Amino acid sequence: MKEVLRALDKWCVDNQSSLPAHVKLHVVGQTALLEANLSIEVVATVDVDLKFQIDYHIKKKLEELLAAEGKVLDPVGHEAWMPEETEYISLFKGERVEAYIAKPVYVILSKAKYAPYKNRQLIIDYLASDDLNPLLFDLAKKYEVELASIV
Amino acid sequence: MSKERNLLINKAKSKAKGLKKLREDKRYSLVLGRLKSEGLIEAKSIQAHRKKFLLSEALWVGENIEPRVLELLPAILLKKPSIILFEELPEDLKLVLNSIKQGRVLPKFRGIPGASYRQWVPLVGKKGGQPAVSKIFRFKYEEFCLLKELSIEMGLSESEVVKEGLKSLKKCTKCLQV
Numbered sequence: 324m325k326e327v328l329r330a331l332d333k334w335c336v337d338n339q340s341s342l343p344a345h346v347k348l349h350v351v352g353q354t355a356l357l358e359a360n361l362s363i364e365v366v367a368t369v370d371v372d373l374k375f376q377i378d379y380h381i382k383k384k385l386e387e388l389l390a391a392e393g394k395v396l397d398p399v400g401h402e403a404w405m406p407e408e409t410e411y412i413s414l415f416k417g418e419r420v421e422a423y424i425a426k427p428v429y430v431i432l433s434k435a436k437y438a439p440y441k442n443r444q445l446i447i448d449y450l451a452s453d454d455l456n457p458l459l460f461d462l463a464k465k466y467e468v469e470l471a472s473i474v
Numbered sequence: 475m476s477k478e479r480n481l482l483i484n485k486a487k488s489k490a491k492g493l494k495k496l497r498e499d500k501r502y503s504l505v506l507g508r509l510k511s512e513g514l515i516e517a518k519s520i521q522a523h524r525k526k527f528l529l530s531e532a533l534w535v536g537e538n539i540e541p542r543v544l545e546l547l548p549a550i551l552l553k554k555p556s557i558i559l560f561e562e563l564p565e566d567l568k569l570v571l572n573s574i575k576q577g578r579v580l581p582k583f584r585g586i587p588g589a590s591y592r593q594w595v596p597l598v599g600k601k602g603g604q605p606a607v608s609k610i611f612r613f614k615y616e617e618f619c620l621l622k623e624l625s626i627e628m629g630l631s632e633s634e635v636v637k638e639g640l641k642s643l644k645k646c647t648k649c650l651q652v
Contacts, residue, residue, distance in 0.1 A: 357516060364497065366506065366517040366540050368594075393513035395597060440585050441541045444493055450486035460479050474486050 324350070324358055324371075324422075325415055327388045332417030334384050339419065346381050348422040349374040349411055351403055351433070355424040356445075358414055363448040369393055372400030374409075374425070405433050406462055428456035436466055439473045446473050496539050501531045505543060508557055514546055514598065526559045533564070537584060544584050546598070548574060548591045553599030577609070 328348075335342055350358065351374045353367030371394055377385075386396045397403075411423035431449050434442040449455060450470070463470050496502065504527050509515045511522035529551075536544035548570050550557065563571070570583045574595060580588025613621065624635045 357518070364517065364519055366515055366520075366542055368515055368542055368546065369513065369597075370593075441545070441590075443541075444539060447486050447489045447493060450483055451490035455483070457479070471482055471485075474482060474489060 324354065327385070327392060327394075328415040328420055328422050329417065330388050331381070331385055332415075332420040334388075335381065335417075335419035338380075342381060342419070343378050344419070346377055346420050347375075348377065348385075348420065349425065350414065350422060351405055351409075351425045351430060352397070352400065355430050356427055358424045359412070359427050361427060361449075361452070361454045363445070363452045363454060365445065370395050370397040370400070372397045372403050374400070374403065374405060403433065404437055405429055406466060408462075426456075427454060428459050428462070432459060432462045432466065432468060435463065435470060435473055436468045443473055446470070450474065493539065501527075501535055502539055505532050505535045506540065509543070509546065512554065512557060512598075514550075514594075515542065526557055528559045529561045529563070532558065533584075541586065544586050545591050546594055548583065549594035549598040552595060 335346065350371065352370075352372035353365060354371045356365045357367050371389060373396065376382075382396070389396055405425060406429055409429040410426045412426055413421070414424045415422040427449070431442075431446060435446050439446065450459075460470070462468075503520060504523075504525060506515060506517055506520045507523040508525060508527055510517060510520050511524055529547075532543055532547055536542075536547065548567070551563075551567070551571060552574060566581075566583060569581055570591070572578075573580050573588075574592060580592055582588065583591055621632050621635060624630075625632045628635060628638070630638065
């Protein structure tokens with residue numbers, strides 16, 4: 324992912340006259356978990372979810388760069404629900420491009436709320452691991468997610 | 475931490491041990507390793523390889539450990555079946571594949587929504603390629619004769635005549651809009 328971001332940043336610098344001065348990418352979903360280097364097993368399909376919409380031309384270039392790595396940008400990744408208090412960690416900072424990944428606890432909550440069947444193993448592993456952030460329980464209560472029924 | 479939370483964590487730890495054992499089954503690394511080498515999944519602990527796997531092995535992994543395998547299976551069977559050692563298709567999978575081919579409403583496949591597995595079809599194998607969709611039309615006798623006549627005149631099959639007709643019609647509607 325960082326190689327893609329570096330290449331995107333270089334392209335943005337080379338084409339700066341026709342593009343927004345800065346672009347911020349917020350990565351959510353499995354890619355965010357993979358990049359967080361958790362101790363648990365994370366299996367991801369090759370789609371990348373970005374939480375917020377970005378400039379059309381930058382998005383097209385990003386899709387091209389991702390395709391070269393065998394990945395795709397999820398066209399509806401921005402529709403993925405994330406809790407309003409989601410915090411992000413810096414993944415990459417270039418001249419024009421900054422990229423962030425959602426903290427794992429928020430990604431796990433999102434999956435527990437909207438795709439518990441597909442992510443049951445992931446949620447169990449997370450709860451059992453040293454990566455567990457106890458904030459998950461408060462978030463689950465707030466957003467009415469029954470973790471016990473998933474486990 | 476509350477008693478309730480501790481109970482949940484302990485339950486998760488117990489289940490996680492079971493999951494770890496399941497992942498030691500050779501089917502897991504066999505199926506995911508091939509999917510990784512095909513560029514369909516990412517998993518840091520899995521070693522990519524080029525061995526084929528049985529359909530039943532993929533179904534077992536998908537149902538017991540990693541549902542993403544089930545999500546990818548229909549697309550793999552349609553676009554890259556060579557990575558699978560064939561066995562008889564189960565009925566629900568036959569229904570899924572036929573629904574994709576016939577452009578019908580997609581049923582859930584072992585808990586996976588239709589949209590979730592359908593999205594991978596253009597992305598597996600030849601990128602952008604979609605499976606052909608079968609359609610049946612009823613023609614009046616005169617229309618049927620016209621189709622046969624055009625097929626002979628143009629040196630095309632009847633299917634090709636219909637396809638060329640659709641493309642021409644599309645061009646006409648675009649011209650009218652301009």
